[in-house]
Amino acid sequence: MTGAALLVLTLLSQAPAYYSPQEAQAVFAEGTQAWARQDVAGARAAWERLVSRGHSSQEVLYNAGTAALAAGDVGAAVLYLERALRAGGETEDIEANLAVARSRQLDQVVGAGLERGFAQRLASATDARLCGWFALVGTWGACLLFALARLRAGRTRSVALALGALGLLLALPACALVATHAWVDRTVREGVVMAATVPVRELPQVGARVAFELHAGLKLRLLDDKEGFVRVKLPNGLEGWAAREGIEPL
Amino acid sequence: MRRIGSAAAVLALLVAAGPALAATEFYQSVDRAEVGTEDTFALTVVVSNAPDGAELRLPRGDGFEVLSKSQSTQMSYSFGSGGGSMQRMQKHTLVLRANQPGTLTIPPSVLKSDDGTLQTDALTVKVVAGNVQPDPPPRRGGMGRPPPGNAQGAPQQPGNLPDPFAGLLQGLAGMDDLQRQLQEQLAQQQEELEAEDAAIPRGDSDLFIRASLSRDDVYVGEQINYTLHIYSRLDLSSVDAVIMPKLEGFWSEDLDTPTQLSSDTKTVNGVPYRVFLLRRRALFPVTAGTLTIEPASADITTGFLFQGRRVQRKSQELTLKVKPLPAGAPAGMAPGNVGQWRLTAQAAEGQVELGQPITVRLVLEGRGNLKNVGVPPLVGPAELKIYEPTLTDTPAGKGKMGGRRVLEYLVLPQNTGTFTLPSVAFPYFDPESQRYEVSRTPPLTFTVVPGAGGPAPAAGAPTAGLPPDPGPRNVLSAGGLRPLRVAAALVPPSPPLHGARWYAWALAAPLALLALVLAGAAWSNRSRDVDAGTLRKQQARAARKRLAAAERLVSGKAETFYAEVERALLAFLESRLGEPVQGLTRGPLEQKLRAAGAKDALVAAVAQVLDTCEMGRFAPGAVSGSREKLLDQAEAAMEGWS
Numbered sequence: 001m002t003g004a005a006l007l008v009l010t011l012l013s014q015a016p017a018y019y020s021p022q023e024a025q026a027v028f029a030e031g032t033q034a035w036a037r038q039d040v041a042g043a044r045a046a047w048e049r050l051v052s053r054g055h056s057s058q059e060v061l062y063n064a065g066t067a068a069l070a071a072g073d074v075g076a077a078v079l080y081l082e083r084a085l086r087a088g089g090e091t092e093d094i095e096a097n098l099a100v101a102r103s104r105q106l107d108q109v110v111g112a113g114l115e116r117g118f119a120q121r122l123a124s125a126t127d128a129r130l131c132g133w134f135a136l137v138g139t140w141g142a143c144l145l146f147a148l149a150r151l152r153a154g155r156t157r158s159v160a161l162a163l164g165a166l167g168l169l170l171a172l173p174a175c176a177l178v179a180t181h182a183w184v185d186r187t188v189r190e191g192v193v194m195a196a197t198v199p200v201r202e203l204p205q206v207g208a209r210v211a212f213e214l215h216a217g218l219k220l221r222l223l224d225d226k227e228g229f230v231r232v233k234l235p236n237g238l239e240g241w242a243a244r245e246g247i248e249p250l
Numbered sequence: 251m252r253r254i255g256s257a258a259a260v261l262a263l264l265v266a267a268g269p270a271l272a273a274t275e276f277y278q279s280v281d282r283a284e285v286g287t288e289d290t291f292a293l294t295v296v297v298s299n300a301p302d303g304a305e306l307r308l309p310r311g312d313g314f315e316v317l318s319k320s321q322s323t324q325m326s327y328s329f330g331s332g333g334g335s336m337q338r339m340q341k342h343t344l345v346l347r348a349n350q351p352g353t354l355t356i357p358p359s360v361l362k363s364d365d366g367t368l369q370t371d372a373l374t375v376k377v378v379a380g381n382v383q384p385d386p387p388p389r390r391g392g393m394g395r396p397p398p399g400n401a402q403g404a405p406q407q408p409g410n411l412p413d414p415f416a417g418l419l420q421g422l423a424g425m426d427d428l429q430r431q432l433q434e435q436l437a438q439q440q441e442e443l444e445a446e447d448a449a450i451p452r453g454d455s456d457l458f459i460r461a462s463l464s465r466d467d468v469y470v471g472e473q474i475n476y477t478l479h480i481y482s483r484l485d486l487s488s489v490d491a492v493i494m495p496k497l498e499g500f501w502s503e504d505l506d507t508p509t510q511l512s513s514d515t516k517t518v519n520g521v522p523y524r525v526f527l528l529r530r531r532a533l534f535p536v537t538a539g540t541l542t543i544e545p546a547s548a549d550i551t552t553g554f555l556f557q558g559r560r561v562q563r564k565s566q567e568l569t570l571k572v573k574p575l576p577a578g579a580p581a582g583m584a585p586g587n588v589g590q591w592r593l594t595a596q597a598a599e600g601q602v603e604l605g606q607p608i609t610v611r612l613v614l615e616g617r618g619n620l621k622n623v624g625v626p627p628l629v630g631p632a633e634l635k636i637y638e639p640t641l642t643d644t645p646a647g648k649g650k651m652g653g654r655r656v657l658e659y660l661v662l663p664q665n666t667g668t669f670t671l672p673s674v675a676f677p678y679f680d681p682e683s684q685r686y687e688v689s690r691t692p693p694l695t696f697t698v699v700p701g702a703g704g705p706a707p708a709a710g711a712p713t714a715g716l717p718p719d720p721g722p723r724n725v726l727s728a729g730g731l732r733p734l735r736v737a738a739a740l741v742p743p744s745p746p747l748h749g750a751r752w753y754a755w756a757l758a759a760p761l762a763l764l765a766l767v768l769a770g771a772a773w774s775n776r777s778r779d780v781d782a783g784t785l786r787k788q789q790a791r792a793a794r795k796r797l798a799a800a801e802r803l804v805s806g807k808a809e810t811f812y813a814e815v816e817r818a819l820l821a822f823l824e825s826r827l828g829e830p831v832q833g834l835t836r837g838p839l840e841q842k843l844r845a846a847g848a849k850d851a852l853v854a855a856v857a858q859v860l861d862t863c864e865m866g867r868f869a870p871g872a873v874s875g876s877r878e879k880l881l882d883q884a885e886a887a888m889e890g891w892s
Contacts, residue, residue: 024740032736038632050740059738066731093732100731132747136757143760146767175757182748 024055031063040070051080058088062097069101075194075216075248077101082192082219082250090124106215107193111236122177123184131177138171189222191230191247198247200240204229211240222249274299275339278309278359278370280346285375286382287348290317290450290519295342295359295370304363308342313354317345317455318483318521345520347450348377450518454563456483459528461546461565469573471588472681473618473651474533475505478546478565480526481518486511487551487558492528495544499537499572501622503651506530532651534588534619538574542567580677580686582626587678589618589652593625595674595691604698608661612639612674612691617652620645623678628659630671634696635662663698670695789825790888793818797884804877811877812866815884819859822888836860852890859884 019027031046044067050060065080081098145164149157193214201208204226214220214232224231229241275298282291295308308319324339348354356373451458457480464475476497480489489511506527513524528548535541547564575588596611614625620643630636639657646653663669671694680687747753796818803811823831823839827846831839836857843853862880866873 021740025738028738028740032734035734055738055740057739057741059735060740063734063738066734069731093735096732128746128748129744132753136747136753139757139760143764146764150767178748178757181746185746185749 019050019053019055024050024053028060028063031067035063035067040067043067044071056083056087058084058091058094061087062094065094065101066097069097069104073216074101074104075192075196078105078217078219079192079194079248079250082190085124086250089127101217105217107218109218109234109236109238119180120184120188123181126177126181128178128181131174131181135171135174135178138167138174142167142171189249190219191222191232191249193218193220193242193246194248195246198242200232200238200242201229202240204231204241208241212238214242214246219250220247222247274301274361274368276300276359276361276368276370278356278373280356280373280375283375284378284382285348286378286380287351288381290345290347290521291375292520293344293346293356293373295344296339297342297361298337298339300338300340300361301363301365304361306340306342307360307362308344309357309359311355311357313350314346314348314356315452315455317347317450317519319344347452348375349452351377351379353377450481450521451566455521457481457550457552457561457563459546459548459563459565461543461568463533463543463568463570466568466570467573468535468570469588469679469681469684470535470538470575471586471619471622471679472534473589474535474570476529476531476533476543476568478528478530480528480548480550480563481516481523482513482526482550482552483521483523484552485554486526487554489526489528489548489550491547491549493547494529494531495546497531497533497543499535499541501534501536501619503532503534503619503621504529505532505651532619534586534622535570535572538572540569540571542569575679576684576686578686579679580675580688582675583677583679583686584624586619586622586624587676588681589616589623589678590680590682591616591618591623591676591678591689593674593676593689593691595694597671597694599694599696601697601699602663604663604666604700606663608634608663608696610659610661610671610694612657612659613654614657614676615652615654617646618678619651620653620655623655625655625657625676626674628657628661628671628674630661631669633663633665633667633698634669634671635664636660637662663696666698666700668695668697786825786828790822790891793822793825794885794888796821797881797888801881804881808870808873809867812863812870812880815880816860816863816867819856819863819884819887822891823856826891848891852887855883855887855890859887 027046027050031043031050034040034042034046044064047060047064047067050056051064061080061084065077065084068074068080069077078098078101081094081101084094085098142164145160145167149160149164152160193216196216198214199210200212200214202211203209218234220235221233222230223233223239225244226241228244230244230247231239232242232247233239275296278293278295280291280293282289285291293309295306297304297306300306320343322341322343324337324341326337326339328335328337346356354375354377356375358369358372361368460479460481462477462479464477465472466474468474478492478494480486507529508527511526513526516523516525529546545564545567547562549560549562551558551560553559575585591614594613594615596613597608602608610628612625612628614623628636628639637660639659642656642658644654644656645651661671673693674691676689678687678689679685797815800811800814800818803814820831823843827842829842831842834842840853840857843856844850848856859880862873862875862883866880
């Protein structure tokens with residue numbers, strides 16, 4: 001009994017403490033006040049503390065990214081702002097600051113096509129949770145209406161059939177969007193270069209020839225993971241193996 | 251007229267008197283009794299009243315080297331009681347250098363004439379290794395450090411003479427430039443004096459290259475001048491392929507590279523040389539320690555046309571000691587900030603309208619490596635937007651290092667109010683005072699007012715006489731970072747539903763149910779088709795049973811019997827055709843039978859049975875056949891379908 005209690009206490013002491021809502025609001029306000037004092041480093045530290053404790057809402061991620069951008073850390077700025085996009089969808093201020101961060105990147109990917117495919121952009125522009133509920137309610141409603149139509153006759157049956165068909169018509173696109181979200185989540189893994197310089201090699205070996213070099217802030221696709229290296233792919237098709245510690249997955 | 255006449259009379263008297271030539275005098279002497287092997291000394295041979303045609307042979311020997319020769323002649327007249335006498339004296343001066351230590355014996359000079367041979371005494375000079383001549387004065391001229399005790403830091407003039415203008419220059423405000431020019435001139439003079447120290451190389455005394463440094467003990471980043479000269483007593487035609495040393499460990503700037511050969515005459519250890527400047531570079535050591543500068547070389551062509559000769563000469567190797575900057579550097583000190591610098595700020599302080607830019611110039615001027623100094627940036631409150639500066643460097647001029655750097659900042663007020671740009675500090679190390687100095691600009695204060703570009707005048711207000719509208723002052727342009735979010739939900743985003751395991755089942759369930767219902771309906775329709783066939787079979791079976799039951803009526807009432815047989819057959823036909831046939835006339839019934847695939851014999855059999863039954867019901871007496879035969883015919887018609 002005592003041993004179990006000690007084990008629980010040890011685990012709790014090693015796990016990052018979770019802020020209560022009041023404590024989290026206080027830390028958020030601490031960051032805002034530091035920003036008002038032009039203490040960019042203090043503001044960034046407060047918001048990053050919130051992120052590390054699990055309070056990674058879109059607002060916190062956006063503020064942390066903006067503070068990192070003001071501090072000149074392009075890699076962290078892109079990482080937080082991209083995560084803010086994923087946390088709550090595209091908004092004008094996130095897009096604007098992300099554009100500023102990208103303009104400060106060293107790397108310019110030449111010959112790049114669309115940075116994101118249609119499915120990615122569709123998933124980014126829609127709310128996965130809303131689509132999920134819409135698809136669920138639509139399909140169940142349509143089925144219940146069809147069942148009602150089978151049980152009833154006459155005018156009630158016709159109305160039930162029409163409403164059921166309409167519900168199914170609306171639910172099917174929602175189902176397609178849910179499938180798109182699930183596909184993007186499962187297949188599209190992206191990351192951001194965090195280190196100042198990341199050499200990309202032809203093979204996942206330390207001594208392999210360096211094909212090209214990446215710098216902080218560049219977003220890329222992560223295709224594979226092997227022996228401390230990740231296989232990365234740029235929007236223009238360039239591929240290679242980069243050390244895992246230099247890249248942070250989104 | 252009178253004066254001319256008097257002079258002519260004196261000359262005539264002299265000529266008439268016939269001046270007598272004095273006795274011959276012949277001797278030689280040296281100016282030093284003890285010399286070093288690196289020293290030069292002068293041998294003077296004097297011949298007075300040499301006979302006509304006399305031949306002078308100057309001393310020669312292996313123990314010394316003749317570096318130069320010169321000759322002068324003096325003539326003098328003397329008048330005495332016995333008349334006038336004339337003396338003609340020839341003086342030959344040889345600059346010599348002993349080849350090895352020991353006792354050097356200079357052979358006598360010999361004068362041969364028709365009257366006989368005269369010779370001087372041999373001379374003895376003690377020779378020691380090295381140099382016994384007094385050291386030249388220390389090389390601390392304008393570029394050097396003032397001697398201890400000179401608190402004013404005034405430049406020391408050559409010969410350690412006090413500078414009579416030092417106090418005056420420092421006492422006069424605004425005379426810094428003049429003082430600096432004077433210091434630079436003195437530095438130049440000091441550098442020229444260094445030529446006197448150039449040692450004449452043994453064996454190449456007529457033509458050699460000498461490299462020199464203005465100082466050999468400096469701090470990191472302190473300027474020294476590296477000069478390359480050609481010393482020559484020959485006629486030079488051209489100088490080609492000048493190879494400069496690599497100058498590793500130095501930041502190097504070219505000060506002077508003459509494109510044409512021009513010379514000055516200088517005397518080195520008593521030997522006159524023509525000195526040609528080859529290169530002059532400013533060096534700034536970047537690392538501390540003892541640094542070595544490798545020899546430079548050049549290909550020199552002497553003589554002209556077909557008598558030209560091309561030789562290569564190398565300079566000597568130079569060594570200098572570079573001291574690191576002392577500890578205790580002030581904050582913001584950049585490694586290249588060495589020299590004498592002054593930072594000033596120029597701006598029109600006072601009132602400025604919102605939206606009007608303010609130009610602030612930070613001016614750094616002085617001596618040192620201008621390209622390597624780091625001026626701290628201008629910073630200010632957030633209400634004053636400071637744009638990146640434009641940088642303009644103006645070098646001090648040819649042959650000088652330092653100059654003037656102007657950083658022109660554009661400051662744009664964002665709000666109204668009173669704002670101050672704080673002082674900018676430029677720390678540097680002054681090698682002359684050997685300490686760190688900080689040059690500061692004064693803080694600049696501006697008052698920003700809304701100005702004429704504020705709110706528009708009210709409607710109907712008189713505008714006559716007012717200056718034209720200057721347009722908007724507070725230009726609000728997009729760009730920069732978007733503002734932060736001041737409120738946050740602080741709830742982590744909910745995971746998407748499609749990530750939950752139950753969601754796929756919940757979404758698939760109604761679709762599967764619907765599919766199940768549709769499948770059930772389809773199966774039900776198919777079952778309905780199967781039942782119809784069974785029903786027809788059952789109906790046919792019932793019709794046969796009904797026909798079998800009619801056998802019991804054979805002996806009964808005729809109407810009942812025939813009606814029962816007719817109903818049994820019609821029921822059978824309905825079961826086969828799947829539709830009612832009651833009431834049909836013969837024609838349509840036969841058509842339906844044929845459409846159902848019945849053969850003509852069967853159709854005819856059915857028609858005969860029905861006709862017999864109809865006749866038996868309404869005219870029993872007209873029926874010819876027996877009832878059993880009718881039953882057989884009806885049964886045969888039914889069997890014909892199977």
